[in-house]
Amino acid sequence: IPPEARSEAGPSAGTEEIPIDHILPRRSKILIVGESQVAENQLWGICKSLGLRKDQVEFVLDYNAFDTVSFASLWYNSGVAGILVGPVPHKVPGCDDPANTLQQSPGYPPTVKVTNKSGELKITKSSFRSAVQKLMLQIASAEPSIN
DSSP states (O other): OOGGGEETTEEOTTOOOOOGGGTSOTTOEEEEESOBSSOHHHHHHHHHHTTOOGGGEEEEOOTTGGGTSOHHHHTTOTTEEEEEEOSOOSOBTTBSOHHHHHHHSTTSOOEEEOBOTTSOBOBOHHHHHHHHHHHHHHHHHHSOOOO
16 A cells, blocks of 8 residues: 555545455454553544454553563564554663663564554544554555465
8 A cells, every 4th residue: 555545544535445454464453552541442432443353363461561562572573554542661671772772773573652642642432543544554555465
C-alpha cells in the first residue's frame, strides 16, 4: 500500500480497504507494550474495529513491560510484525531507551510510539487508534505483498 494511497487516519476517499490478512505476515502479531490508561478489552475493541483478530495482537500493558519482554527475543523475530510502545521506563536492563532503540536499530520490527497530542508517551483510545493505523502503514510498506 503506497503511503499516498492511505492517510494516517485510514483509507483515502475512493481507496478500497486492504484486508489485514494482506498486510500482516502469517503467524505474526503486533506487540503492544507499556502502561495503559485504557482497559485491555477496550484496546482490543479498537484493534477489532481496525480489522485485527485476537491471534494477531499481544498485550503487555505494564509500565515494566520490558521486565517480561526481552529485547533479544524481538531482534529479527518474524513472529512479531510490529511493536507499539506506550509508557515504559527510560532505562531497562540492556537498553537505555527502549522506544528509540526499537525504532532506530536495524533488525527490530517496525515500531511506533503511542503518544498523545503533546508528544507524551500515553496510551489513550485516540492515541492508540492512531498508532495502530500508523503501524499498519509501516508494516504494509515493509512487507512484500502476500497476494
